[in-house]
Amino acid sequence: MFQRIWSLIIKELLASARDPQTRWVVLFSPPFLLVIYAFAITQEISSVTLGVYTQDRGVEARELISRFEGSPTFEEILYLRRDADIAAAIDSRSVDLVLRIGPDFSRQLERGEPANVQLILDGRASNAAQILAGYSGRIVQDFNEDQATALGVPTLTKVVTRVWYNPNLDPLWSAVPALFAVLTAIVGFMVSALSIARERELGTFEQLLVSPLRPTEILIGKAVPALMIALASATAMLILGWLVLDVPLRGSLLLLYASMIIYLAAIIGIGLFISSLAATQQQAIIGLFIYMMPAVLLSGYATPVANMPDWLQALNESNPIMHFIVISKAVYMKDAPAELFFHHTWPMAVIAVVTLTAGAWLFRRRVS
Amino acid sequence: MPGPLIQIDQLSKRFDKGALAALDSVTAHVNAGEVTGLVGPDGAGKTTLLRLIAGLLVPSTGKITVNGLDPVTDSGAVHRIVSYMPQRFGLYEDLSVQENLTLYADLRSVLGSDREEAFERLLGFTGLAPFTNRLAGALSGGMKQKLGLACALIKKPDLLLLDEPSVGVDPISRRELWRMVYELVDQGIGVVWSTAYLDEAEQCARVLLLNEGALLYAGSPQDLTDRVAGRTYQIRHIDTDRREVLSEATKLATVIDGVIQGSRVRLVMAEGADPPNLAPLNAGLAAEISQIPPRFEDAFMDLIGGGFRATSPFANREDSAEHTMNQVVEARALTRRFGDFTAADNISFEVGRGEIFGLIGPNGAGKSTTFKMLCGLLQPSEGSARVVGLDLQNAPSKARGRIGYMAQKFSLYGDLSVQQNLDFFAGVYGLTGKSRKDAISQMIETFGFADRLDVNAMGLPLGYKQRLALACAVMHEPDVLFLDEPTSGVDPRTRREFWTHINAMVANGVTIMVTTHFLDEAEYCDRMALIYRSKMIASGSPDELKDRARASGMMDPTLEDAFIALVEQSDREREAG
Numbered sequence: 001m002f003q004r005i006w007s008l009i010i011k012e013l014l015a016s017a018r019d020p021q022t023r024w025v026v027l028f029s030p031p032f033l034l035v036i037y038a039f040a041i042t043q044e045i046s047s048v049t050l051g052v053y054t055q056d057r058g059v060e061a062r063e064l065i066s067r068f069e070g071s072p073t074f075e076e077i078l079y080l081r082r083d084a085d086i087a088a089a090i091d092s093r094s095v096d097l098v099l100r101i102g103p104d105f106s107r108q109l110e111r112g113e114p115a116n117v118q119l120i121l122d123g124r125a126s127n128a129a130q131i132l133a134g135y136s137g138r139i140v141q142d143f144n145e146d147q148a149t150a151l152g153v154p155t156l157t158k159v160v161t162r163v164w165y166n167p168n169l170d171p172l173w174s175a176v177p178a179l180f181a182v183l184t185a186i187v188g189f190m191v192s193a194l195s196i197a198r199e200r201e202l203g204t205f206e207q208l209l210v211s212p213l214r215p216t217e218i219l220i221g222k223a224v225p226a227l228m229i230a231l232a233s234a235t236a237m238l239i240l241g242w243l244v245l246d247v248p249l250r251g252s253l254l255l256l257y258a259s260m261i262i263y264l265a266a267i268i269g270i271g272l273f274i275s276s277l278a279a280t281q282q283q284a285i286i287g288l289f290i291y292m293m294p295a296v297l298l299s300g301y302a303t304p305v306a307n308m309p310d311w312l313q314a315l316n317e318s319n320p321i322m323h324f325i326v327i328s329k330a331v332y333m334k335d336a337p338a339e340l341f342f343h344h345t346w347p348m349a350v351i352a353v354v355t356l357t358a359g360a361w362l363f364r365r366r367v368s
Numbered sequence: 369m370p371g372p373l374i375q376i377d378q379l380s381k382r383f384d385k386g387a388l389a390a391l392d393s394v395t396a397h398v399n400a401g402e403v404t405g406l407v408g409p410d411g412a413g414k415t416t417l418l419r420l421i422a423g424l425l426v427p428s429t430g431k432i433t434v435n436g437l438d439p440v441t442d443s444g445a446v447h448r449i450v451s452y453m454p455q456r457f458g459l460y461e462d463l464s465v466q467e468n469l470t471l472y473a474d475l476r477s478v479l480g481s482d483r484e485e486a487f488e489r490l491l492g493f494t495g496l497a498p499f500t501n502r503l504a505g506a507l508s509g510g511m512k513q514k515l516g517l518a519c520a521l522i523k524k525p526d527l528l529l530l531d532e533p534s535v536g537v538d539p540i541s542r543r544e545l546w547r548m549v550y551e552l553v554d555q556g557i558g559v560v561w562s563t564a565y566l567d568e569a570e571q572c573a574r575v576l577l578l579n580e581g582a583l584l585y586a587g588s589p590q591d592l593t594d595r596v597a598g599r600t601y602q603i604r605h606i607d608t609d610r611r612e613v614l615s616e617a618t619k620l621a622t623v624i625d626g627v628i629q630g631s632r633v634r635l636v637m638a639e640g641a642d643p644p645n646l647a648p649l650n651a652g653l654a655a656e657i658s659q660i661p662p663r664f665e666d667a668f669m670d671l672i673g674g675g676f677r678a679t680s681p682f683a684n685r686e687d688s689a690e691h692t693m694n695q696v697v698e699a700r701a702l703t704r705r706f707g708d709f710t711a712a713d714n715i716s717f718e719v720g721r722g723e724i725f726g727l728i729g730p731n732g733a734g735k736s737t738t739f740k741m742l743c744g745l746l747q748p749s750e751g752s753a754r755v756v757g758l759d760l761q762n763a764p765s766k767a768r769g770r771i772g773y774m775a776q777k778f779s780l781y782g783d784l785s786v787q788q789n790l791d792f793f794a795g796v797y798g799l800t801g802k803s804r805k806d807a808i809s810q811m812i813e814t815f816g817f818a819d820r821l822d823v824n825a826m827g828l829p830l831g832y833k834q835r836l837a838l839a840c841a842v843m844h845e846p847d848v849l850f851l852d853e854p855t856s857g858v859d860p861r862t863r864r865e866f867w868t869h870i871n872a873m874v875a876n877g878v879t880i881m882v883t884t885h886f887l888d889e890a891e892y893c894d895r896m897a898l899i900y901r902s903k904m905i906a907s908g909s910p911d912e913l914k915d916r917a918r919a920s921g922m923m924d925p926t927l928e929d930a931f932i933a934l935v936e937q938s939d940r941e942r943e944a945g
Binding site: 019 | 796
């Protein structure tokens with residue numbers, strides 16, 4: 001029996017290595033994508049154009065504007081002459097945000113009264129708008145403190161920010177762990193979902209079914225090589241993330257790999273399940289995408305899971321990608337305790353057991 | 369007299385630079401008002417030539433004109449007079465017969481009363497009128513081809529190109545297709561009918577015989593057949609093993625080609641050679657040899673220099689399997705239902721050791737279902753299937769270990785090398801250690817793979833692919849070898865080589881189960897079961913089946929005649945109640 005499974009494993013690995021398409025799609029493209037995506041989704045806002053409309057020529061107003069000018073974020077400053085120009089400038093995206101200072105700004109500050117400035121942001125790019133609001137807020141806060149000191153008024157509360165785990169808020173640090181989880185899943189899905197469907201299409205599957213191999217043996221012989229290939233691809237991504245993208249890995253590699261094997265077992269279980277339903281590779285791919293789109297969207301890869309409605313969060317417990325993103329982030333950014341691993345691996349283990357059993361069962365049914 | 373409909377001049381087509389030419393400087397013509405057969409095995413270049421004529425491919429060198437027009441530069445004008453029916457005609461399986469016709473009428477802009485008239489004519493012509501509401505996907509192979517033909521004829525063409533219209537079509541529907549094509553020819557349409565079945569060539573007015581991209585012969589099939597006139601013989605009343613007689617006969621230098629026809633052996637002699645002396649062939653005392661009319665295939669074999677002559681290495685292979693059981697394959701009241709539909713109904717037979725048993729019947733009649741139940745690919749709803757006494761349901765893995773299986777399309781792993789394919793199948797069949805090494809090296813030696821071990825299976829020539837598939841199926845010395853349409857579309861020489869190996873294995877006590885709709889292949893069987901409408905309507909040796917057709921008044925029936933007679937008889941009995 002082991003002899004038969006072993007032969008099947010060797011064959012699967014050889015077939016993947018010798019087929020140029022599989023070799024490229026499965027082994028080389030995910031690490032490559034990791035690097036491309038990592039740069040593409042960088043959330044840092046650079047080359048921002050700030051529009052300034054001021055009706056005040058006072059010292060304080062000029063001081064505030066010069067602080068904006070001095071910030072490295074705002075690469076270019078566009079002075080607007082009329083109130084009406086603001087709408088046109090935002091509409092045409094010639095500026096990303098507008099700082100508007102009223103005619104009484106300097107006078108009020110000199111009198112020691114509170115004064116307002118207005119920030120107009122472009123809500124069409126809501127993410128960028130939020131970040132720019134944050135930057136601008138900090139500049140105004142610094143300006144405030146200095147004004148207060150100059151007037152001899154003590155500042156009552158001062159916020160001192162320290163960001164843990166990602167002190168410089170480097171977007172790559174938070175993007176790479178999530179990407180790593182998603183790309184590993186894609187490799188596992190692809191290898192497993194296509195393998196049975198491809199053999200069915202080529203007619204070699206019947207050849208396997210008339211051999212002494214039992215359905216469970218075929219399933220193991222298909223799952224193990226898929227696991228090995230996905231692990232190899234994941235290792236390449238880990239090394240790239242560390243060497244090229246410079247993202248530190250703080251947690252236990254051992255725990256990461258242990259939970260990754262369970263993660264991939266769940267992924268491959270789902271892939272083989274889809275594959276045993278499909279008659280052709282095309283059907284397998286369509287089935288895979290129908291599953292993968294929501295699974296990735298709900299995984300916390302793009303939006304926080306905690307913000308989703310309760311029922312969706314409950315449903316998400318059955319989403320292995322969600323669990324592994326938590327683990328991956330924990331390993332990358334902090335040395336997470338073993339309880340966290342356990343908390344997120346057991347649901348994946350359940351998924352793996354259920355899907356692999358269902359796959360074997362379906363398999364036997366489709367045979368007969 | 370006007371010039372020919374199609375004129376082909378020094379036409380070549382290469383798909384890749386440096387690759388073998390799919391067509392190599394072919395010069396030929398096709399006349400209007402007759403059927404031109406485009407005959408040759410798979411990969412001979414038939415489809416390429418049809419696509420070039422239809423203007424779907426651009427020639428590498430050379431020229432074609434259709435009615436004086438260039439199919440590439442004048443594609444619009446050519447498409448108006450040419451109808452092309454590809455191998456799998458573009459029927460929409462989820463649309464009904466009527467909806468398919470309407471769609472093609474729309475595409476061809478056949479409108480108004482013309483359209484009504486065309487529908488009526490074509491539905492009558494094809495006999496599809498009762499089925500207009502049936503989904504195209506639910507039609508039988510023969511009916512699909514008829515519907516495809518109807519769609520191609522919506523607008524009456526000057527030239528009709530048919531790419532292997534008889535593939536997957538049972539003999540009865542095949543005869544109807546021919547009748548329809550003759551009617552079209554009578555209306556002055558030029559028809560090009562491509563086929564891998566050499567017996568169809570005899571029905572054409574002219575043939576273009578292609579082999580490996582080269583035109584071997586152009587002219588009337590009769591003229592080609594005449595080149596072997598007086599050189600074809602049949603040995604009858606053999607009371608020894610006819611397979612050994614054939615093997616002995618093909619060792620003679622004067623014998624160009626030999627095949628088994630039921631209990632008889634057919635031989636083609638070299639020019640000027642006398643018929644062989646029967647005594648050294650060990651054919652038995654009652655055996656006699658007589659001259660018979662030649663067939664197109666005899667002439668084809670003569671043209672390409674004869675059949676496969678070497679003896680099979682299997683003939684000398686020592687046989688280590690112990691032969692205890694005599695009933696090697698047993699089907700007991702095998703029944704399989706899919707929902708309301710009974711695909712195989714109460715089928716029983718036994719096959720002994722060293723016997724070749726064929727399952728024949730039209731597509732969809734239940735022969736594949738029965739075949740699959742016997743090799744463990746399908747669970748029977750009722751009844752049981754046994755191989756060497758092992759029930760395929762109770763001991764599937766063990767029973768499957770005694771089976772070898774070779775699928776229609778040589779299911780090998782194309783990306784793996786010859787060596788890797790052999791390694792894999794040896795491992796899957798549980799061969800280990802020394803026995804594995806021995807089995808693999810024996811196969812390499814037997815089939816001459818030594819200098820091709822590192823070649824990917826996909827890149828092997830057809831004959832080698834077939835050998836490798838056979839090697840992988842028999843490496844573990846199975847008691848039974850299952851063959852699913854083993855040589856359909858394969859050129860006659862490779863087919864003879866294949867059967868030489870099979871015959872040698874049979875001599876060593878291997879049992880062969882073969883399913884085929886290709887009746888020439890059925891001639892090799894010792895016994896066969898004819899499956900029709902899910903039931904076994906007849907069984908026996910090829911000669912016994914032919915005798916039953918003779919009983920219904922036919923003079924010298926072929927197996928195909930016998931097949932049709934038996935099916936028609938069954939239809940009559942069913943209608944009678």
